[in-house]
Amino acid sequence: MTIFTCILLGFLVVCAIAASLSKNLLNTILIFMSYSLIMSVIWIMLESPDLAITEAAVGAGVTTLLFLVTLKKIHAIIKKDEGEEEKHE
DSSP states (O other), X not given: OHHHHHHHHHHHHHHHHHHHHOOXXXXXXXXXXXXXXXXXXXXXXXXXXXXXXXXXXXXXXXXXXXXXXXXXXXXXXXXXXXXXXXXXX
């Protein structure tokens, strides 16, 4: 069990570094979501199911959804068709 915990903690560090160094906002949101899911598994291993459910629902669920909606509203997510049309003009 200790090896699995160390692997999860290593993934947390990798996710944190990758999220801070990523230039693409969409990738950063997906990395943040995976960070929350890993943290949820760690909470379960620490026998705190209430925190695990909260982390999964809020961290990986609601927050990710709000970030994606925000990117869509500020037009940071551009469809492929729109990007190709701009190149042709």
